[in-house]
Amino acid sequence: MDKITREQIELLIALQEKEAAALKIEVVLDGLPAKIAALEAGLKEFEDAITREKETLAELKKAYRSCDAEIQTNQARVKKREEQLRAVKTNKEYQVILKEVEEIKKISSRIEDETIACLEKIDAAENAVTEKQAAYLAEETEVKQQKVIFMTEADQQRQALNELLVQRDSLCEKIDDKIMRLYQNIKANARGIAVVQVKNCICMGCHMNIPPQMYNELHRENELRTCPHCHRMLYVVQ
Ligand SMILES: [Zn+2]
Structure with missing residues (x-):
């Protein structure tokens, strides 16, 4: 049975606490890139939504220009027919051209309705883009601030981690080599916890x-005892 002093046990307990605290910080720091990536992904999604909105707007404007061009063409056709009307010789010819003019005007009227609907859609799409862009800017500022907060917290955590590691090293120096090796072995096999308290057996x-x-022997504090079940080093609080 290995001998162990109360002081060595207390050093191990302190070491274990420092290591657990350091691990906790390392887990937080390891998770930081993912947290920042999530923020940026949210912003990118927003940006993509605006791009799609702008594409819709561009399509609508294109449709509007096409309608407008068609109206102009039809107006020119109507004008031409009306000029032809003045030169016709027969009533039949007159009726044919008049019918054509009516047809063109009917088509133009339908296109004009489409144009009005298109203009309404353009208006709505423009408003949507403006609103989304304003919301995006607010979101972007928020993300920037959040990143600064994360980075500041990370700096503080890194500092705390460094302090813990210095404290850990100083504790390690005071622990006997043999006990230290035992501690490391148990820790590796017992999910990071090598020293545990025994309460009421x-x-x-x-x-x-x-x-x-x-349990009684543990109260004598001179021999190293390990749990027969989990094999961790045991101690009692007197
Ligand atoms: Zn146990």
Whole structure:
């Protein structure tokens, strides 16, 4: 049975606390790139939505220009027919041209309705783009601020981590090599927790009972005892 002093046990407990705190910070820091990427992805999605909105607007404007051009063409055709009307010789010819003029005007009227509907849609799309752009700018500012907050927090965390690592190294120096190796081995096999308290004969690592004799021996604090179930180093608080 290895001998261990109360001081060494306390050093191990402190070491374990520092290591657990450092690990917690490392997990937070490791998650930071994903948090920033999520913020940026949200912004990119917003940007894409605006691009799609602008594309819709451009399509509508194109449709409007096409309608407008058609109206102009039809107006020219009507004008031409009306000139022809003045020169016709027969009533039949007159009726034919007049019918053509009516047809063209009918088509023009339909296109004009389409143009009005198109203008309304352009108006709505322009408003949507303007609104979205304003919201985007607000979102962009928010994301920038959030990133600054994340970075500042990360700097503080890194500083705290460095302090913990310095404290850990200083504790390691005071721990016997043999005990340190044992601690590292148990830690590697016991999900990071190598030293656990025993309360009322129960190991706080695995929550199993330890033999009463071992419990009594632990109170003598001179021998290193490990849990028969989870194999962690045990200690009692006197
Ligand atoms: Zn145990």
